[in-house]
Amino acid sequence: MALRLYNTLTNQKELFEPIEPGKVGIYVCGPTVYKDSHIGHAVGPVIFDALKKYLVYKGYHVKLVVNITDVDDKIILESQRLGLSMRELAEQVSKGYFEALDKLGVDSIDVFPRATEHIGHIIELIQRLGENGAAYEVNGDVYFDISRCPNYGCLSNRKSEDQAEGTRQLAGGGKRNAGDFALWKAAKESEVGWDSPWGRGRPGWHIECSAMSMHYLGESFDIHGGGMDLVFPHHENEVAQSVTATGKPFAKYWLHNGLTRVRTKAAGGEWKNEKMSKSLGNIKPIRELLEEYPPQAIRFFLLSTHYRRPIDFSDDAIQSVLKGMTNIYRLLERLERLSGEDVYHSKGSVTTMEELARTETDKAFRNEIHSAHLHYLENLDDDFNTAGAIAVLYELCNSINRYIDQQRLETHPNKDQLTLALEGARTVAMLGQILGLLREPIGKTTGGDALAGQLMGLFIEMRAEARQNKNFALADAIRHKLKTLHIVLEDRPDGSTDWHKE
Numbered sequence: 091m092a093l094r095l096y097n098t099l100t101n102q103k104e105l106f107e108p109i110e111p112g113k114v115g116i117y118v119c120g121p122t123v124y125k126d127s128h129i130g131h132a133v134g135p136v137i138f139d140a141l142k143k144y145l146v147y148k149g150y151h152v153k154l155v156v157n158i159t160d161v162d163d164k165i166i167l168e169s170q171r172l173g174l175s176m177r178e179l180a181e182q183v184s185k186g187y188f189e190a191l192d193k194l195g196v197d198s199i200d201v202f203p204r205a206t207e208h209i210g211h212i213i214e215l216i217q218r219l220g221e222n223g224a225a226y227e228v229n230g231d232v233y234f235d236i237s238r239c240p241n242y243g244c245l246s247n248r249k250s251e252d253q254a255e256g257t258r259q260l261a262g263g264g265k266r267n268a269g270d271f272a273l274w275k276a277a278k279e280s281e282v283g284w285d286s287p288w289g290r291g292r293p294g295w296h297i298e299c300s301a302m303s304m305h306y307l308g309e310s311f312d313i314h315g316g317g318m319d320l321v322f323p324h325h326e327n328e329v330a331q332s333v334t335a336t337g338k339p340f341a342k343y344w345l346h347n348g349l350t351r352v353r354t355k356a357a358g359g360e361w362k363n364e365k366m367s368k369s370l371g372n373i374k375p376i377r378e379l380l381e382e383y384p385p386q387a388i389r390f391f392l393l394s395t396h397y398r399r400p401i402d403f404s405d406d407a408i409q410s411v412l413k414g415m416t417n418i419y420r421l422l423e424r425l426e427r428l429s430g431e432d433v434y435h436s437k438g439s440v441t442t443m444e445e446l447a448r449t450e451t452d453k454a455f456r457n458e459i460h461s462a463h464l465h466y467l468e469n470l471d472d473d474f475n476t477a478g479a480i481a482v483l484y485e486l487c488n489s490i491n492r493y494i495d496q497q498r499l500e501t502h503p504n505k506d507q508l509t510l511a512l513e514g515a516r517t518v519a520m521l522g523q524i525l526g527l528l529r530e531p532i533g534k535t536t537g538g539d540a541l542a543g544q545l546m547g548l549f550i551e552m553r554a555e556a557r558q559n560k561n562f563a564l565a566d567a568i569r570h571k572l573k574t575l576h577i578v579l580e581d582r583p584d585g586s587t588d589w590h591k592e
């Protein structure tokens with residue numbers, strides 16, 4: 091199956107075919123660094139880092155660029171409030187952002203260009219627009235003339251007349267059209283600024299992304315990503331500037347991720363989902379979140395929703411993902427304990443499973459592993475449905491646990507059957523690793539060695555027998571006595587029992 095992606099430019103899923111076969115360029119709009127990063131800032135990087143990993147798995151050579159907006163009115167205002175220079179504040183906030191990405195396993199971004207390092211490229215691009223008659227100066231400010239771009243609105247389906255709302259903050263005197271936006275803003279001597287053909291000033295937000303994406307990926311490139319709130323005006327304006335300057339198509343596929351919402355209780359007592367925003371004051375810094383939860387769980391959480399859907403953030407939602415993730419880790423540990431083999435660092439090879447499958451049960455189990463493998467990749471090929479793919483992992487883990495229990499591998503280990511179950515666990519780890527999940531064990535959740543596992547298997551069997559014989563007092567006693575040793579028995583929905591250390 092081939093990868094299909096939903097393209098905002100055409101409003102449909104399309105077969106993904108890079109401009110140059112085998113190579114993919116991706117540009118994602120990164121943060122404006124003026125306040126501590128929150129979970130919303132991690133969504134784009136985690137999604138596009140996972141997408142890059144998947145494309146690399148499929149054999150592409152991928153370059154991923156995420157910009158840092160380090161010059162902006164908001165940064166200037168906040169730095170004045172804090173008594174810092176704009177650069178100092180930007181550096182400080184960027185540092186926290188990079189630390190968070192590092193913890194979240196976002197390690198595939200090739201370049202983090204900063205706007206202030208590309209002022210020369212930005213000025214050149216504005217000059218090209220001027221030569222094409224699409225940029226004009228008014229008292230040191232330079233505007234883009236949207237009437238020079240016949241396709242204006244092609245991305246957002248918003249026409250120039252009804253966009254006053256979106257550009258209000260950029261409005262200034264002397265504009266030719268209400269929708270014209272600033273490419274360059276004049277700066278007073280005391281303000282942050284750079285010399286330019288139009289006097290001292292600083293770049294507008296939209297032009298920096300056009301200049302940096304084209305500098306790193308070429309005038310036409312494959313994928314441009316960002317949050318859905320950026321479609322208009324930011325991305326619409328990027329398209330307009332870039333196409334008008336070069337006369338060539340800009341990004342071929344536009345991918346927009348859903349925004350983060352928070353579940354909060356309204357004054358009337360009812361629950362509602364609202365946009366996460368600084369003005370609503372419902373944001374928790376990501377630094378705090380990463381102290382409360384294992385960073386892996388946050389990555390799991392962000393990839394457990396389809397990227398185009400809103401992510402409903404709440405402690406309950408993260409707890410639920412954490413529980414599911416822990417079950418997967420427990421299964422992987424279970425297999426490491428039973429087999430004495432490394433599950434994480436060897437590739438699952440489905441082909442060797444043929445000869446291991448002796449009985450009909452083995453064959454059915456082998457087929458389950460095989461079809462889960464295919465199903466997982468099919469989900470990713472279908473508009474990068476990581477939520478569907480992760481659901482396949484949970485199901486596969488259930489199947490492996492069930493097989494181990496049915497074949498009583500804890501107490502009656504059979505070499506071939508253990509190898510088959512091990513292949514299943516390795517397939518789980520390998521598939522997770524495609525998305526940057528399950529790369530390393532996260533601290534033991536069961537503990538103990540092979541003997542401990544066998545002994546626990548005996549206790550679980552004795553308890554099951556006691557319950558079958560309606561000797562509930564004995565069954566409860568076994569559970570309670572294990573509890574005093576900080577060992578918890580957990581009954582699964584299929585009737586089997588799992589154990590872990592508290």
Ligand SMILES: [Zn+2]
Nearest residue numbers: 119120299324
């Ligand atoms: Zn941007």
